Amino acid sequence: MKFYIENLIGRFRRFFIYAGLFLFLLPPPVHAQPDLEQIDITELSLEELMEIKITSVAKKPQKMYNAAAAIFVITQDDIRRSGVTSIPEALRMVPGLEVARIDANKWAITSRGFNGRFANKLLVLIDGRSVYTPLFSGVFWEMKDTMLEDVERIEVIRGPGATLWGANAVNGVINIITKHARETQGGLATASIGTEDRGSGSVRYGAKVGDNAFFRVYAKYLNRDNAVFAGGGEADDDWNVTRGGFRLDWETSVNDSWTLQGDIYDGNDGQTVALPSLTSPYLESFAEDNEIAGGNLLTRWKRIFSKSSDMALQIYYDRTENKDSTLGEKRNTFDIDFQHRFILDERHEIMWGAGYRYTKDKIGNTFSVIYDPDSREDNLYSAFVQDDITLIKDQLRLTLGAKFEHNDYTGSEFQPNARLLITPDQRHTAWAAVSRSVRTPSRAEHDVRINTETVPPGSASNPTSLPVLVTAQGDSDFESEELVAYELGYRILATDKLFIDIATFYNVYDNLRTLETGSTSLEFSPAPMHLVLPSTTGNKMNGETYGMELAADWRPLDWWRFQAAYSYLQIQLHLDEDSMDTISENAEGESPHNQFSLRSSMDLSSDIDLDLWIRYVDELPALNVESYVSLDARLSRKLRKNLVISVVGRNLLDSRRSEFGTPLFVSTLPTEVERSVYGKIEWSF
Amino acid sequence: MLNKTPGFIVLVIFCLMLGWVQSPYAEKTASREYLIKAGFLYNFAKFVEWPEDAFPDTSVPLTLCILGEDPFGDSLKSIEGKTFMGRELAIRRYSRVRDTDKCHILFISPSEKKHLPEILDRIKDKQVLSVADMEGFAEQGGIINFVRIEDRIRLEINIDAARRAGLKISSKLLNLSIIIREGGETIRP
Numbered sequence: 101m102k103f104y105i106e107n108l109i110g111r112f113r114r115f116f117i118y119a120g121l122f123l124f125l126l127p128p129p130v131h132a133q134p135d136l137e138q139i140d141i142t143e144l145s146l147e148e149l150m151e152i153k154i155t156s157v158a159k160k161p162q163k164m165y166n167a168a169a170a171i172f173v174i175t176q177d178d179i180r181r182s183g184v185t186s187i188p189e190a191l192r193m194v195p196g197l198e199v200a201r202i203d204a205n206k207w208a209i210t211s212r213g214f215n216g217r218f219a220n221k222l223l224v225l226i227d228g229r230s231v232y233t234p235l236f237s238g239v240f241w242e243m244k245d246t247m248l249e250d251v252e253r254i255e256v257i258r259g260p261g262a263t264l265w266g267a268n269a270v271n272g273v274i275n276i277i278t279k280h281a282r283e284t285q286g287g288l289a290t291a292s293i294g295t296e297d298r299g300s301g302s303v304r305y306g307a308k309v310g311d312n313a314f315f316r317v318y319a320k321y322l323n324r325d326n327a328v329f330a331g332g333g334e335a336d337d338d339w340n341v342t343r344g345g346f347r348l349d350w351e352t353s354v355n356d357s358w359t360l361q362g363d364i365y366d367g368n369d370g371q372t373v374a375l376p377s378l379t380s381p382y383l384e385s386f387a388e389d390n391e392i393a394g395g396n397l398l399t400r401w402k403r404i405f406s407k408s409s410d411m412a413l414q415i416y417y418d419r420t421e422n423k424d425s426t427l428g429e430k431r432n433t434f435d436i437d438f439q440h441r442f443i444l445d446e447r448h449e450i451m452w453g454a455g456y457r458y459t460k461d462k463i464g465n466t467f468s469v470i471y472d473p474d475s476r477e478d479n480l481y482s483a484f485v486q487d488d489i490t491l492i493k494d495q496l497r498l499t500l501g502a503k504f505e506h507n508d509y510t511g512s513e514f515q516p517n518a519r520l521l522i523t524p525d526q527r528h529t530a531w532a533a534v535s536r537s538v539r540t541p542s543r544a545e546h547d548v549r550i551n552t553e554t555v556p557p558g559s560a561s562n563p564t565s566l567p568v569l570v571t572a573q574g575d576s577d578f579e580s581e582e583l584v585a586y587e588l589g590y591r592i593l594a595t596d597k598l599f600i601d602i603a604t605f606y607n608v609y610d611n612l613r614t615l616e617t618g619s620t621s622l623e624f625s626p627a628p629m630h631l632v633l634p635s636t637t638g639n640k641m642n643g644e645t646y647g648m649e650l651a652a653d654w655r656p657l658d659w660w661r662f663q664a665a666y667s668y669l670q671i672q673l674h675l676d677e678d679s680m681d682t683i684s685e686n687a688e689g690e691s692p693h694n695q696f697s698l699r700s701s702m703d704l705s706s707d708i709d710l711d712l713w714i715r716y717v718d719e720l721p722a723l724n725v726e727s728y729v730s731l732d733a734r735l736s737r738k739l740r741k742n743l744v745i746s747v748v749g750r751n752l753l754d755s756r757r758s759e760f761g762t763p764l765f766v767s768t769l770p771t772e773v774e775r776s777v778y779g780k781i782e783w784s785f
Numbered sequence: 786m787l788n789k790t791p792g793f794i795v796l797v798i799f800c801l802m803l804g805w806v807q808s809p810y811a812e813k814t815a816s817r818e819y820l821i822k823a824g825f826l827y828n829f830a831k832f833v834e835w836p837e838d839a840f841p842d843t844s845v846p847l848t849l850c851i852l853g854e855d856p857f858g859d860s861l862k863s864i865e866g867k868t869f870m871g872r873e874l875a876i877r878r879y880s881r882v883r884d885t886d887k888c889h890i891l892f893i894s895p896s897e898k899k900h901l902p903e904i905l906d907r908i909k910d911k912q913v914l915s916v917a918d919m920e921g922f923a924e925q926g927g928i929i930n931f932v933r934i935e936d937r938i939r940l941e942i943n944i945d946a947a948r949r950a951g952l953k954i955s956s957k958l959l960n961l962s963i964i965i966r967e968g969g970e971t972i973r974p
Contacts, residue, residue, distance in 0.1 A: 140863060141824035141864070142863060142864055146832070146957065146961055149824045150961060151937065152937065285869070286870060286871040287871075311953075312955075351955070351956050354956040355960075404960065706862075741868075742868075784871075
């Protein structure tokens with residue numbers, strides 16, 4: 101503990117030296133006239149402009165201000181100014197999210213606890229397309245990317261979003277929204293090079309076709325260097341992906357708009373895996389490339405019937421492939437989704453919808469991961485209805501909603517919620533919500549057998565003469581995990597320059613996944629003969645989590661903005677008395693209790709931006725990961741109207757640090773995040 | 786220890802760059818109302834399409850002109866220099882309508898109210914989007930008028946005048962606006 105504190109002081113001392121040096125060299129600030137307006141008006145849409153009252157203040161776009169949920173929006177400006185080069189890194193600024201890098205291309209990301217490479221309680225969508233894999237239930241973040249410059253915003257909702265988004269949006273939903281093709285006209289080329297980014301680049305070109313249609317095409321190449329192991333040796337986890345895509349937006353009439361978009365990608369990401377074997381040395385550790393490829397095609401039709409009624413129909417196809425020594429997966433998904441909104445009368449605004457999803461996979465089994473059956477088709481039917489009830493005009497609104505779902509694993513699921521929004525005036529918003537949400541089983545939790553390790557014969561824990569193969573196995577009786585969430589939130593525009601958003605939650609979980617250790621049996625195939633010690637999925641754990649998240653946005657001067665985020669989280673898990681599980685309670689110590697982030701954005705002149713970002717993440721005792729403080733800095737300069745250069749330094753306080761441990765089930769060896777610097781050039785034409 | 790770290794080098798580079806940066810700019814405050822209107826003007830540039838011959842070549846900027854006293858204060862600074870379809874937005878201020886021939890968007894300041902008929906007459910054959918915030922502007926042949934309804938800004942669009950000027954207004958913008966027809970018909974969103 102003493103060492104820990106000294107270490108922390110040591111790190112802070114270095115930060116203070118930097119900060120002092122920085123302030124010393126900074127030119128003295130010039131007194132700036134107070135400015136009533138902090139909004140970048142060019143970020144507001146027509147609808148938002150029309151909603152702003154002339155005489156009162158409403159800094160945040162209405163959508164965020166009036167949501168009865170814990171919502172945070174990452175804007176394009178936030179992405180650009182933070183200097184991040186991937187979506188997971190951008191998510192680090194969101195209060196309540198946990199983002200930990202496992203190796204140079206894999207992440208563990210969740211909201212409000214239960215983190216892991218296959219964190220299964222967070223749903224992620226890109227332009228309405230689910231990128232949550234039903235195989236392990238989780239997101240292969242290494243495969244999910246797009247051209248960051250063309251992202252309009254990333255909306256993050258912590259807490260259950262099941263009513264609108266469906267099952268598995270238990271602890272949160274991330275919605276990555278790319279720009280309308282109209283907003284990406286002309287050319288843009290970017291190139292970056294640095295110590296970790298070995299040379300990445302992207303090109304986009306957008307133009308108008310015909311009378312009312314716009315399109316863009318893009319290509320992106322990403323090349324990330326190897327990280328290092330905790331011991332200091334260089335790992336083989338470099339990451340190379342080439343992707344390309346297009347988007348076409350067409351207004352066919354005054355009331356109809358069509359979108360057609362698609363992407364394809366191909367690449368590989370390195371990893372070092374430790375796999376069990378039945379012969380000496382019983383564990384093989386080796387580096388390899390995981391091959392990834394995929395594509396998708398999506399179309400959306402929106403029709404406005406009248407001011408009080410509109411609908412959207414969306415259809416997409418998605419294919420993903422990945423292959424390494426543990427597993428091969430090929431998956432095709434087809435999804436159709438319909439939504440209709442109408443104003444029933446003065447009090448009721450109704451939204452309802454229905455959807456169907458078909459997914460079929462083909463698994464390439466290996467010694468360590470075996471799916472039975474190795475190919476499966478699944479159907480998911482869903483329908484939802486939501487009523488937005490105005491109790492007192494402009495002041496009190498009640499939203500009641502429910503989603504019904506039918507899946508091939510657990511049958512029907514019912515997920516209702518109730519939300520109350522109180523807006524006494526333009527400066528204060530209070531909200532409360534109660535929701536039920538479920539996390540449906542993944543394919544793995546029903547059908548898989550994973551050989552996780554071999555205990556050698558004659559060792560301390562295995563005195564027999566046969567090797568013991570430890571396995572994790574799915575069970576067709578595995579049920580959905582359930583959550584009832586109670587949330588309270590408050591937003592206040594304290595002054596014209598300070599906005600504060602507080603969200604608190606108390607989550608009660610039941611039927612949480614456990615791995616029940618069974619009894620040993622003898623197995624002859626594959627040879628040689630060995631004992632098997634299985635752990636089978638069960639639902640023998642319940643628990644509570646509670647916490648609070650705070651976001652603050654302060655603009656003391658019209659050229660200087662601070663954005664802070666703080667999260668507190670407590671997890672308490674309880675195994676059933678008859679449970680034989682030995683690991684699932686570890687989730688209590690796999691999420692940080694405290695996280696803090698502070699971003700400073702300075703417009704030093706109309707051409708020069710300076711951004712600093714400091715973050716603190718608490719320790720993860722169950723994974724032996726220490727707390728850390730990280731500092732990123734970005735300086736950009738507009739050389740000409742169409743040419744911007746920037747220098748970004750990341751993780752400046754440490755030469756390297758560990759952020760997560762070995763993920764559960766598939767033993768990818770974790771590597772450390774290194775200090776890095778890169779330069780970037782952006783040319784628009 | 787410090788001088789070995791790239792972080793230190795980056796910081797020094799930052800600080801040196803800061804040394805020759807001009808001091809942060811101080812700006813006058815602008816009224817909230819005109820800031821919102823500046824936001825609309827920015828959106829007009831996005832949602833209105835000019836005929837091709839309105840731009841003799843690709844280097845010609847999209848020009849927003851203010852005729853008369855500028856009520857925007859510094860609000861227009863945030864939109865100046867933005868690019869639309871590869872064209873930059875330039876802002877010019879004029880006191881005489883005969884100087885406004887190169888304008889694509891012409892905002893007629895409330896200070897010019899009494900000259901409105903002659904201004905509209907002068908620009909009526911031009912490919913210019915006329916914008917104002919005066920009662921009856923759209924009815925008199927102006928294209929877009931800002932009106933204040935329930936403490937919010939709404940738009941009146943005279944689509945006949947827009948058509949005469951050869952301008953194409955996106956359906957998205959029209960959907961949200963009050964449409965004025967010169968036959969006297971008014972369509973509300």
